Amino acid sequence: MPKKVRIALDAMGGDVGASVVVPGAAIALTRHPDSEFLLFGDSKLIEAELARHPALKAASRVIHTDVAVSMHDKPSVALRRGRKVSSMWLAIDAVKKGEADVAISAGNTGALAAMARFCLRMLPGIDRPALAAIWPTIRGDSVVLDLGATIGGDAHHLVALAVMGSAMASVLFDLERPTVGLLNIGVEEVKGREEIREAAELLRAMNLPQLEYIGFVEGDGIGKGAADVIVAEGFSGNIALKAAEGTARQISEYLRSAMARTWRSRIGYLFARNAFKSLRDKMDPSKSNGSVVLGLNGIVVKSHGGTDAEGFAYAVDVGYEMVRYDLLNKINQMLNRDGSAHGSAQTAQEAVS
Amino acid sequence: MPKKVRIALDAMGGDVGASVVVPGAAIALTRHPDSEFLLFGDSKLIEAELARHPALKAASRVIHTDVAVSMHDKPSVALRRGRKVSSMWLAIDAVKKGEADVAISAGNTGALAAMARFCLRMLPGIDRPALAAIWPTIRGDSVVLDLGATIGGDAHHLVALAVMGSAMASVLFDLERPTVGLLNIGVEEVKGREEIREAAELLRAMNLPQLEYIGFVEGDGIGKGAADVIVAEGFSGNIALKAAEGTARQISEYLRSAMARTWRSRIGYLFARNAFKSLRDKMDPSKSNGSVVLGLNGIVVKSHGGTDAEGFAYAVDVGYEMVRYDLLNKINQMLNRDGSAHGSAQTAQEAVS
Numbered sequence: 001m002p003k004k005v006r007i008a009l010d011a012m013g014g015d016v017g018a019s020v021v022v023p024g025a026a027i028a029l030t031r032h033p034d035s036e037f038l039l040f041g042d043s044k045l046i047e048a049e050l051a052r053h054p055a056l057k058a059a060s061r062v063i064h065t066d067v068a069v070s071m072h073d074k075p076s077v078a079l080r081r082g083r084k085v086s087s088m089w090l091a092i093d094a095v096k097k098g099e100a101d102v103a104i105s106a107g108n109t110g111a112l113a114a115m116a117r118f119c120l121r122m123l124p125g126i127d128r129p130a131l132a133a134i135w136p137t138i139r140g141d142s143v144v145l146d147l148g149a150t151i152g153g154d155a156h157h158l159v160a161l162a163v164m165g166s167a168m169a170s171v172l173f174d175l176e177r178p179t180v181g182l183l184n185i186g187v188e189e190v191k192g193r194e195e196i197r198e199a200a201e202l203l204r205a206m207n208l209p210q211l212e213y214i215g216f217v218e219g220d221g222i223g224k225g226a227a228d229v230i231v232a233e234g235f236s237g238n239i240a241l242k243a244a245e246g247t248a249r250q251i252s253e254y255l256r257s258a259m260a261r262t263w264r265s266r267i268g269y270l271f272a273r274n275a276f277k278s279l280r281d282k283m284d285p286s287k288s289n290g291s292v293v294l295g296l297n298g299i300v301v302k303s304h305g306g307t308d309a310e311g312f313a314y315a316v317d318v319g320y321e322m323v324r325y326d327l328l329n330k331i332n333q334m335l336n337r338d339g340s341a342h343g344s345a346q347t348a349q350e351a352v353s
Numbered sequence: 354m355p356k357k358v359r360i361a362l363d364a365m366g367g368d369v370g371a372s373v374v375v376p377g378a379a380i381a382l383t384r385h386p387d388s389e390f391l392l393f394g395d396s397k398l399i400e401a402e403l404a405r406h407p408a409l410k411a412a413s414r415v416i417h418t419d420v421a422v423s424m425h426d427k428p429s430v431a432l433r434r435g436r437k438v439s440s441m442w443l444a445i446d447a448v449k450k451g452e453a454d455v456a457i458s459a460g461n462t463g464a465l466a467a468m469a470r471f472c473l474r475m476l477p478g479i480d481r482p483a484l485a486a487i488w489p490t491i492r493g494d495s496v497v498l499d500l501g502a503t504i505g506g507d508a509h510h511l512v513a514l515a516v517m518g519s520a521m522a523s524v525l526f527d528l529e530r531p532t533v534g535l536l537n538i539g540v541e542e543v544k545g546r547e548e549i550r551e552a553a554e555l556l557r558a559m560n561l562p563q564l565e566y567i568g569f570v571e572g573d574g575i576g577k578g579a580a581d582v583i584v585a586e587g588f589s590g591n592i593a594l595k596a597a598e599g600t601a602r603q604i605s606e607y608l609r610s611a612m613a614r615t616w617r618s619r620i621g622y623l624f625a626r627n628a629f630k631s632l633r634d635k636m637d638p639s640k641s642n643g644s645v646v647l648g649l650n651g652i653v654v655k656s657h658g659g660t661d662a663e664g665f666a667y668a669v670d671v672g673y674e675m676v677r678y679d680l681l682n683k684i685n686q687m688l689n690r691d692g693s694a695h696g697s698a699q700t701a702q703e704a705v706s
Contacts, residue, residue: 071541072541109539110539110544137603138603138606148538151538151545151546152546183592185501185504185587185588185591185592185595186462186463188424188425191463192504192588193504193505193588218595219591219592219593219594219595219596219597219598219599220595220596220598220599220602221595221599222596222599223596223599223600223602223603224599224602224603232592234538235538235545235546235589236588236589236592238538238572239536239538239572239585239589239592239593239596240572240592240593240596241572241596242538242571242572242573242574243572243573243575243576243592243593243594243596243597243600244572244596244597244599244600245572245573246572246573246574246575246576246577246597247576247596247597247600247601247604248600248604249573249576249577250490250491250576250577251600251601251604251632251635253491254632254635255608255632258625258628258629258631258632259625259628261628262627262628264624264625264627264628265624265625265627265628267621267624267625268620268621268622268623268624268625268626268628269621269625270621271617271618271620271621271624272611272612272617272618272620272621272622272625273621274615274617274618275611275612275614275615275617275618275621276611278611279604279607279608279611282604282607
C-alpha cells in the first residue's frame with residue numbers, strides 16, 4: 001500500500017478561512033481516505049470547525065499561529081510580516097521540511113507565489129513561478145498557464161511555461177508529446193506582443209522532443225481545445241480565465257431565468273432536469289478550482305479565495321493528484337531531458353538571432 | 354425627414370469578402386431603409402452578388418478596385434501596398450472626403466486601425482485608436498474598449514480610453530455620468546500592471562464630470578455589468594472578448610448535446626423551445642458583432658473577419674446607429690468639455706506626482 005498523501009493547509013487563507021477550508025478538507029477526505037492533514041492557523045477557529053468533522057479530526061494535526069496573510073497585502077508586505085510565522089508560510093515550509101507532500105492555500109495569489117518562491121526556491125532553469133490549471137474544453141481538458149502568478153515576462157519565460165505546462169499535461173493526460181499554443185490576439189505570425197512572437201520563434205527553433213508547438217491560439221481557441229497546453233503571460237492568462245468564468249456564470253443566470261419564464265419552459269425544465277444538472281456541473285467554475293504553482297522545488301496549490309467548501313475540496317483533490325502523479329519529479333525529468341529549458345532556450349535564441 | 358445614412362463598405366474585407374458583405378448589407382437595408390451604400394472592391398464579384406439583391410442594388414454605388422488588404426498583412430505592409438488603392442482605404446477615404454458617414458470593414462484589424470489613423474487622423478488629445486464594442490451583461494449592456502486596435506499603452510492612453518468609452522456609453526445608454534472600471538487581475542489597489550495603477554490614480558485625481566471612476570474590475574466583473582464602461586489595453590481587452598465568446602460557444606455546444614441525449618431531455622427541449630431560442634440569441638456572439646474604431650476624425654466600424662451575412666448585418670447596424678446618434682460630435686464635445694482629456698491627464702499627473 002502506498003504511503004499516505006500528507007497535505008498542509010493554510011487554514012486562514014481565502015475570504016473566510018477555516019469555515020471553508022476545514023469542511024472542504026472533510027469533503028476531500030471522503031474521496032481520498034489515504035490523506036492526512038496539517039492545518040496551520042488559529043487553533044481555536046480550526047478546532048471549532050474540526051469538532052463537526054470527526055473523520056477529518058482523526059486524520060489531522062493542528063499547528064497554531066496568530067498570523068495570517070491578508071487578501072489585500074502586497075507580496076512584499078506579506079513576506080515581511082508573514083515570513084516564518086504566517087499560516088501560509090508555515091504550510092509551504094512543511095513541504096520544504098519534508099513534513100508534507102503538498103501545500104494548499106486559498107490566500108492572496110501574489111503573496112502565495114512570492115512566499116513559495118522564497119521558501120521553496122525555483123527549479124533550476126526556471127526564474128519565476130506560474131499558476132497552471134486544468135481548463136475544460138470541447139475536445140477534453142487542457143492545461144492553461146500562467147493564470148496570474150507572474151506579471152510580464154520575456155520570451156524565455158514563455159518558453160519555460162511551455163515546458164512546465166507540457167510536463168503537467170503529459171502527466172495528467174498521459175500524452176507523449178502534448179501540443180502547445182501561445183495565447184495571442186491573432187493566429188497570423190505578425191500579430192501580438194513582441195515577446196510572444198519571439199517565443200514562437202524559439203519554440204520552433206528548439207523543436208523540443210517533449211512538446212509540439214502548434215502556433216498562436218486566440219482567446220476563443222482555448223474552449224475549442226486548440227492545444228493541450230495554452231501558454232500566456234500571467235496578466236492575460238488571468239484575464240482570459242476570469243472572463244470565461246464570468247461568461248459561464250452569466251449564461252447560467254440567463255438559463256435560469258429563461259427556464260422560469262413561461263409554464264411551457266418550466267415543464268420543459270422538469271423533463272430535462274438531468275440534462276440541466278450535467279450542464280450546470282460542466283459550467284461550474286468551482287469544479288475547476290485548484291491551480292498548481294509550477295516551477296518550485298515542491299508542490300503548492302492555489303484555491304480561489306472566494307470559493308465555498310465544495311470548491312475548496314476540488315483544490316484539495318488537485319493537490320492530492322499532483323502528489324499521486326509524482327508531478328514534481330516528472331517536471332524535473334522533462335526540464336532535464338535535453339538540458340534545462342533555460343539552457344536550450346538560450347541556444348535557440350542564438351540560433352535564430 | 355433626416356437625410357440618408359451613407360455607408361461605405363470594404364466589400365473585400367473578411368475571410369470571404371463580397372459574398373458575406375453584400376448579403377449582410379442587404380439584410381441591414383431591410384432594417385434601415387434610409388441607408389445608401391458605397392461598395393468598394395472587385396466590381397465583378399460585387400455585381401454578381403448585387404444581382405441577387407435588387408433592393409440593395411438600387412441603393413448602392415460600386416467603385417471598382419483590384420487591390421484588397423489580406424487578413425495576414427502587417428499594418429505597415431497593408432499601408433504601403435494598400436494606401437489610396439485598396440478597398441479598405443477607399444472606404445475610409447470616402448468618410449474623409451465627406452462622401453460617406455461611416456466606413457465598415459471586416460478586414461484585418463491592425464491594417465484597419467493603421468489606415469484609419471493615417472487617412473482620417475486622430476482627434477485632438479487622442480494619440481492612438483481604440484476598438485470599442487457593446488458587451489451584453491447581466492445588468493444590461495456595457496461598452497468595453499480597447500478590443501485590440503492598439504497593443505500596449507501608458508496611463509494616459511488608458512485615461513483617453515476611459516473618456517472616449519464614457520462618451521460612447523452616455524450616447525448609447527443615455528447616461529449623464531457613466532461608471533468606468535479598469536480591467537485588472539484583482540480589485541485591490543496594489544494589484545496589476547503599473548500603468549493601470551497609475552491610470553487609476555489619474556482618474557481619481559481628475560474626477561471628471563463626464564464619468565465616475567469606480568476602481569478595478571476583474572475579468573468576471575465584465576459579465577456582471579460591474580461598470581458601464583470597462584477600459585483595457587488592447588491586448589488584454591481582445592483576450593477577454595475572445596475568451597468570453599469561446600466560452601459562450603462552448604456552453605451552447607454542451608447545451609445542444611445535453612438536450613439531445615435522452616428522450617426526456619428531448620421532450621423538455623420541445624417544451625422549452627422558445628426559451629432556448631431567446632437564450633441562444635443572447636449567447637450568439639455574432640449579434641454583438643461590430644466594434645467602433647474610436648479616436649478618429651470619422652466613424653469606422655470593424656466587423657469580425659469570420660462572420661456570416663447575419664453577423665455582418667449587425668456590424669452595419671452599429672455603423673448606422675453611430676451616425677444616427679451623432680457619436681463623433683458627442684465624443685468631441687466630451688473631449689473638449691474640460692479641455693482635452695490629454696491636457697487634463699497631464700495636469701492630474703502633476704497633481705499626483
